[in-house]
Amino acid sequence: MTNRMHNFNAGPAALPAEVLRKAAAELEDYNGTGMSIMEHSHRGESYETVHYEAIATAKRLLGISDAYDILLLQGGASLQFAMVPYNLLAQGKKANYILTGSWSEKAKKEADHLGETYSGASGKDNHYSRVPDFDTIRTDATDAYIHLTSNNTIYGTAWQDFTRVSEWEAPVIADMSSDIFSRPLPVENFDLIYAGAQKNIGPSGVTLVIISKTLLEKTAAIAGDVPAILRYRTHAEKTSLYNTPPTFAVYMLKNTLQWIEANGGLQAMDARNREKAGRLYDAIDESDGFYRGHAHPSSRSNMNVTFTLPTEELTERFLEGAKNKGFSGLNGHRSVGGCRASIYNAVPLESCEALRDFMVAFQKKHQ
Numbered sequence: 001m002t003n004r005m006h007n008f009n010a011g012p013a014a015l016p017a018e019v020l021r022k023a024a025a026e027l028e029d030y031n032g033t034g035m036s037i038m039e040h041s042h043r044g045e046s047y048e049t050v051h052y053e054a055i056a057t058a059k060r061l062l063g064i065s066d067a068y069d070i071l072l073l074q075g076g077a078s079l080q081f082a083m084v085p086y087n088l089l090a091q092g093k094k095a096n097y098i099l100t101g102s103w104s105e106k107a108k109k110e111a112d113h114l115g116e117t118y119s120g121a122s123g124k125d126n127h128y129s130r131v132p133d134f135d136t137i138r139t140d141a142t143d144a145y146i147h148l149t150s151n152n153t154i155y156g157t158a159w160q161d162f163t164r165v166s167e168w169e170a171p172v173i174a175d176m177s178s179d180i181f182s183r184p185l186p187v188e189n190f191d192l193i194y195a196g197a198q199k200n201i202g203p204s205g206v207t208l209v210i211i212s213k214t215l216l217e218k219t220a221a222i223a224g225d226v227p228a229i230l231r232y233r234t235h236a237e238k239t240s241l242y243n244t245p246p247t248f249a250v251y252m253l254k255n256t257l258q259w260i261e262a263n264g265g266l267q268a269m270d271a272r273n274r275e276k277a278g279r280l281y282d283a284i285d286e287s288d289g290f291y292r293g294h295a296h297p298s299s300r301s302n303m304n305v306t307f308t309l310p311t312e313e314l315t316e317r318f319l320e321g322a323k324n325k326g327f328s329g330l331n332g333h334r335s336v337g338g339c340r341a342s343i344y345n346a347v348p349l350e351s352c353e354a355l356r357d358f359m360v361a362f363q364k365k366h367q
């Protein structure tokens with residue numbers, strides 16, 4: 001494909017060129033059926049094959065056992081902020097939200113509408129520059145659940161390791177919207193994981209939910225009065241075909257997951273993502289303070305690299321210059337400003353190297 005930008009968008013974000021080409025080739029005539037996959041019934045064989053392959057590929061990549069169900073839902077991660085408490089926050093219990101950024105705050109706020117919550121740890125005092133040390137996190141066996149955000153898209157921080165999460169006695173729930181399928185993951189340490197697809201695994205419109213069957217059983221007693229569309233059990237019982245799914249988004253999800261598999265799976269994604277992020281963090285660390293990373297080095301995300309320049313004016317010039325060079329999406333989130341390079345799976349190493357070179361040249365010129 002020609003004229004592809006260096007795409008650092010935070011989500012929706014870069015998709016693999018191979019996946020886009022495949023979609024283009026199959027757009028008018030999917031698999032010799034004389035119509036696109038979008039034009040097929042969601043109850044027909046063509047779409048159902050895509051649907052179940054998407055689920056099977058996700059399971060294979062993450063090594064997920066039959067103790068879990070995978071659901072393909074709509075409404076984005078934001079709907080999960082509500083579905084989680086609707087299904088799991090029983091009366092008389094408290095949900096524990098570990099606050100590591102704006103998205104975890106939003107998740108907690110939504111739960112506050114439905115029941116009691118508290119936060120067993122918060123990074124707000126250090127401007128969300130680091131994920132709390134595990135030993136400082138308060139949890140209780142009676143928590144309705146413990147909710148964490150694995151990668152903080154806006155601040156550029158990430159949990160580095162999930163081993164000790166298994167020590168928690170209450171169900172563990174994670175919003176993994178911005179790093180799922182970017183690295184290996186011990187799914188067995190979690191009871192529910194959710195992620196909007198639009199960063200690492202496809203276009204927007206589909207949300208992946210991984211839920212343990214044990215937790216699903218528990219929701220029966222809590223979510224009895226909740227509208228059917230909002231119950232996890234509704235979707236699990238109908239294998240995510242309760243109502244019309246976002247068929248094209250699921251098709252793209254399937255093809256993106258198969259691209260990950262064909263490119264070495266999660267170990268290979270992790271190695272590549274570390275190398276890519278390393279190029280940008282090196283540029284920050286070697287800049288003598290010209291570029292300042294927001295994240296504490298111990299909490300750095302390999303998905304979103306956030307940094308500032310010495311002045312607002314230089315930041316603006318940097319962003320303007322970057323745009324002229326064909327770099328897209330480097331503005332920091334509107335709530336924090338500065339710069340952010342989102343470098344999900346589909347962003348090639350060459351884009352990170354081109355940005356690194358631009359950063360070095362810009363510093364030389366403006367220091």
Ligand code: PMP
Nearest residue numbers: 076077078103153175177178196
């Ligand atoms: N959680 C995280 C970590 C996110 O990055 C985002 C979106 N950027 C959301 C939740 C919200 O996702 P959605 O727009 O799919 O509702």
